[in-house]
Amino acid sequence: MAEPASVAAESLAGSRARAARTVLGQVVLPGEELLLPEQEDAEGPGGAVERPLSLNARACSRVRVVCGPGLRRCGDRLLVTKCGRLRHKEPGSGSGGGVYWVDSQQKRYVPVKGDHVIGIVTAKSGDIFKVDVGGSEPASLSYLSFEGATKRNRPNVGDLIYGQFVVANKDMEPEMVCIDSCGRANGMGVIGQDGLLFKVTLGLIRKLLAPDCEIIQEVGKLYPLEIVFGMNGRIWVKAKTIQQTLILANILEACEHMTSDQRKQIFSRLAES
Amino acid sequence: MAAERKTRLSKNLLRMKFMQRGLDSETKKQLEEEEKKIISEEHWYLDLPELKEKESFIIEEQSFLLCEDLLYGRMSFRGFNPEKLMLQMNAKHKAEEVEDETVELDVSDEEMARRYETLVGTIGKKFARKRDHANYEEDENGDITPIKAKKMFLKPQD
Numbered sequence: 001m002a003e004p005a006s007v008a009a010e011s012l013a014g015s016r017a018r019a020a021r022t023v024l025g026q027v028v029l030p031g032e033e034l035l036l037p038e039q040e041d042a043e044g045p046g047g048a049v050e051r052p053l054s055l056n057a058r059a060c061s062r063v064r065v066v067c068g069p070g071l072r073r074c075g076d077r078l079l080v081t082k083c084g085r086l087r088h089k090e091p092g093s094g095s096g097g098g099v100y101w102v103d104s105q106q107k108r109y110v111p112v113k114g115d116h117v118i119g120i121v122t123a124k125s126g127d128i129f130k131v132d133v134g135g136s137e138p139a140s141l142s143y144l145s146f147e148g149a150t151k152r153n154r155p156n157v158g159d160l161i162y163g164q165f166v167v168a169n170k171d172m173e174p175e176m177v178c179i180d181s182c183g184r185a186n187g188m189g190v191i192g193q194d195g196l197l198f199k200v201t202l203g204l205i206r207k208l209l210a211p212d213c214e215i216i217q218e219v220g221k222l223y224p225l226e227i228v229f230g231m232n233g234r235i236w237v238k239a240k241t242i243q244q245t246l247i248l249a250n251i252l253e254a255c256e257h258m259t260s261d262q263r264k265q266i267f268s269r270l271a272e273s
Numbered sequence: 274m275a276a277e278r279k280t281r282l283s284k285n286l287l288r289m290k291f292m293q294r295g296l297d298s299e300t301k302k303q304l305e306e307e308e309k310k311i312i313s314e315e316h317w318y319l320d321l322p323e324l325k326e327k328e329s330f331i332i333e334e335q336s337f338l339l340c341e342d343l344l345y346g347r348m349s350f351r352g353f354n355p356e357k358l359m360l361q362m363n364a365k366h367k368a369e370e371v372e373d374e375t376v377e378l379d380v381s382d383e384e385m386a387r388r389y390e391t392l393v394g395t396i397g398k399k400f401a402r403k404r405d406h407a408n409y410e411e412d413e414n415g416d417i418t419p420i421k422a423k424k425m426f427l428k429p430q431d
Binding site for chain 2: 036064065076089101112115164187204220224229240
């Protein structure tokens with residue numbers, strides 16, 4: 001009884017770093033260090049574990065590993081900076097040792113380059129718009145970064161914009177555009193009239209945008225609607241009537257904490273009425 | 274007496290450009306070396322061994338795009354958005370859906386009425402002569418609303 005406690009205390013104290021491979025899917029806490037697969041052979045726990053000799057151990061020595069959100073590089077190891085579950089994705093093709101990241105939950109958005117977000121135009125100044133994206137400072141959006149930008153064809157103060165970041169780091173003001181590198185809008189730009197904008201947690205957005213998400217498929221069968229998801233935790237919905245829009249907003253907000261059975265119940269009830 | 278003692282010019286003065294034009298190359302080189310010596314004595318440097326930076330094989334990325342294969346964030350279902358761009362964006366992700374329901378009207382009647390209102394003005398402007406352009410003024414939004422025709426003098430019918 002005293003042994004597991006002492007082992008746990010020892011590992012939590014950080015005296016021994018764990019191998020990232022063994023911790024996949026488990027909860028990790030900030031401050032933990034994780035060993036990458038190549039380093040396990042050198043520093044692995046001594047004991048009865050047999051390590052088969054691999055002939056090409058040092059031949060292809062360094063494989064590029066990407067450490068994603070929630071992790072940092074610390075020497076040769078990964079340092080956890082957010083609490084959550086550790087995930088790994090194998091490299092699809094080509095080089096690379098895959099991606100490690102921490103699946104955490106938060107409400108506050110920090111601008112990241114390449115993210116598609118919904119912003120609210122708050123001010124015009126000089127040649128740019130100031131757009132509130134929920135970060136620490138408003139992002140700047142140039143007048144010309146829309147498809148077919150003309151003097152007439154401009155957003156007004158108070159409009160909703162769907163765009164992506166081109167510059168987003170901790171030292172500079174974030175900049176966003178509504179145009180891709182070829183000059184086409186690609187679905188970005190001013191979001192139309194009516195509809196409802198509401199805020200959810202960042203983890204829910206990622207869950208809803210996962211390729212195999214059932215929630216979106218079920219919602220799409222209810223009635224004609226349009227949804228826009230911003231990675232900054234904002235969702236905009238529009239349906240034919242106000243009541244349908246509100247139902248949709250309530251479902252999306254509530255589905256974070258529902259089990260799939262409860263969700264199916266609610267959907268079947270809605271489909272009847 | 275005055276010829277015996279030359280006035281001594283300071284080193285800084287001698288280092289100036291206009292004083293060096295008359296000098297020959299040797300004295301110029303000497304002056305440069307002296308300058309370098311002065312700099313190197315005062316120059317601060319770190320007394321550490323040279324650190325070799327190991328090429329790190331861990332790349333830091335803050336974006337979730339690499340990690341998870343997320344869908345595009347703008348979607349429309351059952352033909353709601355008149356542009357129908359949205360359905361095509363995610364077409365490769367979705368399987369083909371059988372169209373059971375009839376497709377809803379793309380544009381509602383109200384929108385058609387609104388559009389025709391301004392259409393009359395636009396087409397009318399195209400065929401109006403230069404003098405009549407004053408009749409077609411533009412609003413702040415760029416909509417063209419035709420002004421009603423001026424009332425002409427009517428002859429009495431007696």
